[in-house]
Amino acid sequence: MLRTVLLDDERPALKALEHLLGQYPTIEIAGSFTDVDQALELIKSGNIHLLFLDIDMPKQTGIEVAKKVYSQNSSIKIIFITAYQQFAVDAFEVNAIDYIMKPVSPKRLDSAIKRLALSTPAQDHSVIRQKQTEFLNQLLTAAAIAPETILTQAAKLSIDFAHPFSFYFLLPGDARKQARTDFIDKLVSQPGFMAWETPHGIGILDYTVTAPANAKELELANASTITTIVGGYFPQTKITIGIAEYDPKIENFVNRYIQARNTAVLALPIARPSGVYHFLDRCFLPVLDQYIHEQSCDTLIDHTIGKILEYDRLNDTDLFCTMEQILFCNTLQEVATALFVHYKTIIFRKQNIEKLLGISLNSFSGRTMLGVALTLFYLKNIPTLSDN
Template identity: 30%
Template sequence: MGTTSVDERIKDYMHTLGLDFSRPLICCLLVSKDFIGREKEQNNIIEVLGNEKGCIVWNCRNDIGVLYQGGNAEHATVESSMMFAHALLEKIYQYDSQLKLVLGISNVQTGLNSVRKTYWQGWSATVAAQCQGKEDGIFHYKDLGILQLLVKNIGNEGAKEFVKEQIGTLIRYDEEKGTNLVTTLEEILQHSNLKKTAEKMFLHPKTVVFRKQRIEKILGVSLDSFETRLALGVALKLHLVNQVIKVHN
């Protein structure tokens, strides 16, 4: 996570593991609810993947980390990274086809900070997947969009204050009343009109209109304003990321 400086001692140690900082590197992070409390199963999969050429595989708490440096510079592309990720999943599913795995994959990096950068990007991709409610599949860091920026601000006091100011009253209302207006707000912001929101939530359109009005009253804003929708959307994403990290930790 970047808490260790890469000095000569670290460089020598990484060299003994077969890692060359001058060559392209990617990191895959494998996350699954099935790993929690099942260390033996996790270690068995690490053993299965450990035979993969060009890989360093390790137990990363409840996850599995994979550093891969098997290709050359000309072939270090997003496509080749995705092919490698699919090959990893295929090996795992040959061992246990019932597992549900989220695989986060980084961009290609080189240099002394490549381990930190690739790990952070792979981890960010898994967080983004979980924010979307995904329990399996391959997710590349390049596809995160605005979440690339938001994940970097986790733990930032300014980000926490922003969430509190934008949607704090709505979060508290849900907690006190047992409602789900935060979820309704998220759905309203994701769709072009309330009819589509109602269809997605299996609600009558009038119910969604009522909820929209209640949300606007609680927050003291109009959801018809572009700037307001943008600010609320960012706050919701930050809130979701925080929730995922809390559960994961």
């Protein structure tokens, strides 16, 4: 799908072109403008592949506009439309795909679309998507990079970091690679969204939230609509979406990714069957690992979760999943219901856990210590996505 912008100072000409382009299923009109600044604003936001541009406009020529567009997005394709033949040479000097005389005829437009197809091999879009993915994932692991450098590199790849965005992370469970790819393709075709596959899930940038005062409510609503799309691609998979705190500073890109990812990871055990969770609702849990020394984290996990997992391995028991549910549920009866076992079995397992760890699961200190250990265990064992 080619996301396309139309720019012409004559509204009737725009309407006529919109009608003709409606016959092409591979073209999606993302915006139709008589105002240059409004068109440039949308193009700057990224994910625009094609521009139909009038040359003779009152405030600045289409040639001047084309140069501005290429400075923002060098990969965009431009087809000029004008009533004046004398601009043809100038049009091709700025690497236009074609030059169509007004009024645009269906036959001439079809010729331009075919020329566009020849100049844009099918693999181009996948190559661009791959470069975007590599760039975004490099940001997650690279040392500190100057914001100006990030903005420049992002603009070259049609990634809009010049405007604020909400940050979501989708944990797709065991969904297959093709399903993840198809979902990303569908989501980025929606206005205002950017998505890519990270090592652990799917990162999503949402540019539609523009009111920081009530960003959380809008983000939760938007993420819920994403789950509707999710259902068509991961019908049998448990999905969680984590949402980072709204923050317009690009310097905080990595921290926001961690917030969204960790929120989704920590929500997975309690999501039934899937759900949307906001970092601000889960407060300190997603960032515990940032405040505890790594060696201390490992020691705490080894002395608690590690003991339970080893006991289960040696004795073929289910103490770990029982311990999880005891921490998640309000009563032991809820635990028994969740695990489909008898209430007395849960009491017996609880006693074994307490004996093994030397703590009481009825005490605040015991539940807090085990809850912290379990949280750190989740964060240190985030699964990597499979290529299958």
